[in-house]
Amino acid sequence: MRRLLRTLSKTKAALLSLVVLFFFCIMAISASALAPRDPYQIALEKRLIPPAWVSGGTSEHLLGTDSLGRDILSRVVYGARISIVVGLSAVSISSCLGVMLGMVAGYYGRGIDKVLMRLADIQLAFPSIILYIAVMAILGSGLLHIIMVLGITGWVAYGRLVRGQVISYREKEFVEAARAMGATNLRIMTHHIFPNITAPIIIIATTSVAGNILAEASLSFLGLGVPPSVPSWGSMLAEGREYMRIAWWLPVFPGLAIMLVVLAINIVGDWLRDYLDPRLKL
Amino acid sequence: MLQYIGQRLMQLPLVLLGISALTFGLMFISGDPTAMIMGTNWTPEEIAQFRHELGFDRLWPVQYLDFVGSAVHGDLGDSLRQHRPVLELIAERLPATIQLGTAALLISVTLAIPVGVLSATRRNTIYDTVSRLGALLGQSLPDFWLGLMLILAFGVYLRWLPVSGRGGLTHVILPAVTMSAYFLARNMRLVRSSLLEILGQDYITTARAKGLPGWAVLYKHALRNALIPVVTIIGLQVGRLLGGAVIVETIFAWPGVGRLVFQAISSKDIPVVQGCVITMAMSCVFFNLVVDVAYSFIDPQIRYG
Numbered sequence: 001m002r003r004l005l006r007t008l009s010k011t012k013a014a015l016l017s018l019v020v021l022f023f024f025c026i027m028a029i030s031a032s033a034l035a036p037r038d039p040y041q042i043a044l045e046k047r048l049i050p051p052a053w054v055s056g057g058t059s060e061h062l063l064g065t066d067s068l069g070r071d072i073l074s075r076v077v078y079g080a081r082i083s084i085v086v087g088l089s090a091v092s093i094s095s096c097l098g099v100m101l102g103m104v105a106g107y108y109g110r111g112i113d114k115v116l117m118r119l120a121d122i123q124l125a126f127p128s129i130i131l132y133i134a135v136m137a138i139l140g141s142g143l144l145h146i147i148m149v150l151g152i153t154g155w156v157a158y159g160r161l162v163r164g165q166v167i168s169y170r171e172k173e174f175v176e177a178a179r180a181m182g183a184t185n186l187r188i189m190t191h192h193i194f195p196n197i198t199a200p201i202i203i204i205a206t207t208s209v210a211g212n213i214l215a216e217a218s219l220s221f222l223g224l225g226v227p228p229s230v231p232s233w234g235s236m237l238a239e240g241r242e243y244m245r246i247a248w249w250l251p252v253f254p255g256l257a258i259m260l261v262v263l264a265i266n267i268v269g270d271w272l273r274d275y276l277d278p279r280l281k282l
Numbered sequence: 283m284l285q286y287i288g289q290r291l292m293q294l295p296l297v298l299l300g301i302s303a304l305t306f307g308l309m310f311i312s313g314d315p316t317a318m319i320m321g322t323n324w325t326p327e328e329i330a331q332f333r334h335e336l337g338f339d340r341l342w343p344v345q346y347l348d349f350v351g352s353a354v355h356g357d358l359g360d361s362l363r364q365h366r367p368v369l370e371l372i373a374e375r376l377p378a379t380i381q382l383g384t385a386a387l388l389i390s391v392t393l394a395i396p397v398g399v400l401s402a403t404r405r406n407t408i409y410d411t412v413s414r415l416g417a418l419l420g421q422s423l424p425d426f427w428l429g430l431m432l433i434l435a436f437g438v439y440l441r442w443l444p445v446s447g448r449g450g451l452t453h454v455i456l457p458a459v460t461m462s463a464y465f466l467a468r469n470m471r472l473v474r475s476s477l478l479e480i481l482g483q484d485y486i487t488t489a490r491a492k493g494l495p496g497w498a499v500l501y502k503h504a505l506r507n508a509l510i511p512v513v514t515i516i517g518l519q520v521g522r523l524l525g526g527a528v529i530v531e532t533i534f535a536w537p538g539v540g541r542l543v544f545q546a547i548s549s550k551d552i553p554v555v556q557g558c559v560i561t562m563a564m565s566c567v568f569f570n571l572v573v574d575v576a577y578s579f580i581d582p583q584i585r586y587g
Contacts, residue, residue, distance in 0.1 A: 118293070122300035125563040125570075127525030130543065134308050134559065137547040214424050218529055221426050222544065241430055241533070245438050255427035263422035270418075 007275055014271035017264035024261050028080040035074035036062070039231045043069035048247045064249045066239060072249065075231035076257050082232040083261060086146055086216040087209040093151025095205050098158020103189050105159065106166025113163070120156045128153065132215060136224040143226050146219060150212045157204050165197040199276040206272055210265040217258050233258050290571055301563045302353065305556050306346050336362070353560065359553035361546075368557035372539060376561075378448050379538035382531070383523045385458035390465035391516060398473025399505065405478065413470065420467025425526055429460040429533040446535035457534040461526050465519055472515055477508040517573030521566040 027034055046069035050057045057064060063072040105113040123131070132149055139145040169175060170193065178192050219225035220234025221241075228235050233254040240251030316333050324332075333339045337348065352359065358368035401413040436456060437445030444453050480486065481504055489499045527540030535541070539558055546554035 118296060118300065121293070121297050122304060124521075125297060125301055125567045126304075126559070127521045127528075127562055127566065129525035129528055130559055130562060133528065133544065133547055134305075134555065137550075138308060210422070217424055218426060222529070222532065223548075237424075237427060237430065244430060244434055248434055248438075251427065251430045251434070255424065255430070258424050258427065259419075259422055262424070263418060266418055266422050 007271075011271050013267050017267040017271075020260060020264040021268065024080050024257075024264075025084060027077050028084040031078045031081055035071075035077040037071040037074045039070060039074040039078045040229065041070060045069065048243065050247070051249050054249075063253050064247070066236070066250055067243055067247075072236075072253055075236055076233070076253050078231040079233040079236060079254060079257065080261075082143065082220075082226055082230065083213045083216060083258070086143070086150065087213040089147045090150035090154060090212040091205050091208045093147070094154030094208065095158050095201065097152065098155035099162050099194075099201060101155060102159040102162025103166055103193070106163035107170055107185065107189055107193070109167075116159065117163070120160055123153065123156050129215070129218060132219055133222065133224060136219055141224055141227055143230075146216050146225055150215055154208060154212070157208065158201065161200055161204060162197060165200065166193055169193045169196060203269065203273045203276060206265060206269040210262045210269070213258065213262060213265075287575055290574065294567065294571070297567055298564065299350075301560060301567075302350055303346070305559045305563075306349055349556070358557035358560070361551055361554045363546075363549050363551045363554075368553050371542060371554060372557055372561055375537060375539045375542045378536060379524070379527050379531070379540060381448075382454060382457055382461065382527065382536060382538060383520075385454050386461035386465065386523065386526075387516065387519070389458055389462040390469055394466050394469035395473055395509070395512075398470045399477060399500070401470070401474045402477040402481065403500065414474070417467040417470045420463045421471075423463055425460055425464065426529050426533055428463055429457070429530060432456045432460060433533070448537050457530050457536050460533070461523070461530045464526070465516075465523070468519075469512060469516065472512050473508065476511050477504060480504045480508045513576070514573055517569055517576070520569040524562045524565060 043065070046061070046065050047067055049061050049065040049069075051064045052059050052062045054064075061071050061073070063076065065071055066075070101116055105116040131153055135149045135153075136145060139149070166189075175188055175192055178188050183192070216225055216232070217234030217237065220232045221238045223235075223238060225234050226232045228239065236254040237251050237258075240247075240254065244251050316329055316336070316338060330339070337345060340348075349359070356369060358372070360367055361371055364371065397413050401410045404410050433445045433456065436443045443456055445456060447453060486499060486504055489503050494503075524540070527538055528544050529540070530536065531538045531540035532544050539561065543555060543558035543562075545551075546558065
């Protein structure tokens with residue numbers, strides 16, 4: 001832990017990114033306290049007010065208002081909730097599923113391995129966004145549906161990685177020793193192999209959070225994510241697209257928020273990879 | 283090698299069958315499309331007649347086998363909305379998607395290699411820092427947002443470039459740049475890291491010790507090997523490129539397969555969705571196979587077996 005903090009203090013970009021992520025997490029958790037206005041409150045007489053620093057803007061609405069007069073800053077603050085909830089929940093589901101299936105495939109091999117890896121091949125043959133769009137079009141929009149779709153389809157990356165790692169570990173001496181001492185297969189997998197393969201799983205999980213946030217925003221942008229009334233960065237961008245010729249601020253701010261979060265996660269992911277696997281540091 | 287290619291070819295029908303089953307299954311569980319197509323102003327008899335005409339009243343295994351059988355013969359059915367063969371619709375839109383994808387790949391490769399090489403050879407300089415930051419930014423930019431910002435800047439304010447539809451060369455610039463941003467960033471990082479790894483190897487030190495000039499070491503010895511993983515990754519990017527096409531083509535009203543599939547999903551035009559998804563998935567499988575096999579030719583150290 002001390003080494004982790006020491007290397008972190010030397011990597012300014014990663015430290016700054018962690019601060020940014022912390023800020024967005026706080027924003028998501030205490031959105032109701034931080035947002036200056038009700039993000040759902042419609043005020044047609046205040047529609048399309050530009051940001052405060054542009055002529056015609058008002059300090060009442062720092063980032064301006066949308067086509068229904070809703071405060072953009074408040075909607076961006078609430079939007080963090082959707083992005084962070086989707087990003088973390090989907091990663092939790094896909095990592096659990098992928099690690100479990102990858103362990104079973106790698107440890108037991110044979111038929112089960114072949115079936116699972118062919119399933120992975122089939123899924124990888126689909127461009128992921130097409131798969132998301134097709135499934136969301138069937139299930140209908142909704143936060144839970146997005147989390148389930150991203151969570152379940154995300155297993156492949158973990159599954160393939162864990163399978164490869166387990167194969168390389170299952171014949172090692174310490175595993176043989178545990179087996180000779182009468183440890184069950186489940187115990188060998190969870191207590192002896194798993195602790196050795198957590199580093200690459202953490203790296204994939206970090207970058208997957210960014211991928212899931214982008215996927216949620218893409219689906220919401222296409223009208224297949226959360227319902228348009230719910231403040232989500234993707235759906236705000238979709239609305240902004242319609243009005244951007246007369247109100248540039250509509251698509252700019254939610255997009256900036258997505259970019260900042262994803263950039264921060266990518267930088268932290270890079271730093272984690274360098275820290276956990278120094279051989280990759282170049 | 284031949285054994286490996288044979289093995290991969292043997293697996294191909296299984297993967298294709300899986301793709302068709304998944305596509306068919308997804309569309310099947312979406313419910314009865316007749317209700318969506320016909321609306322509410324029809325009698326139950328008329329709906330039953332319509333279902334019978336389209337074959338939706340048959341058992342699903344029969345519908346699936348019929349679907350696979352026809353697909354094998356190149357018949358992907360007719361569009362429920364446009365009343366034209368799906369294959370014809372896809373063939374009509376495919377050139378636009380290929381044009382856009384090729385332009386995006388060309389932009390990303392022609393820029394990523396020189397920028398990556400310069401970044402690696404000038405490691406830890408301001409140039410390296412800026413290009414690495416640029417690459418990180420490129421990987422973090424949502425393509426739909428980048429597209430909107432480019433439309434805003436070059437279409438709405440500067441009025442330099444057209445922002446929708448397919449026409450002359452100018453029409454392809456904005457969508458291709460939008461689509462290439464991610465790949466440019468990723469390929470640049472890959473070229474940089476791959477070249478740095480190679481430059482640290484013993485045979486490069488030997489080449490330098492022999493007195494070879496720096497450019498000869500870089501281009502004749504290092505870069506050739508450093509580009510091997512890049513070639514592989516570029517081949518594997520076809521899937522993401524096709525996925526990205528859905529969003530980019532929708533934003534720029536580009537008449538390609540991506541936009542066709544999105545419109546078909548929105549209007550529940552099942553045969554078109556199935557046809558497009560199968561075409562895209564098959565393209566991915568095909569390119570992955572080609573890359574896998576080509577990899578062993580490019581890198582003689584790799585032997586499959």
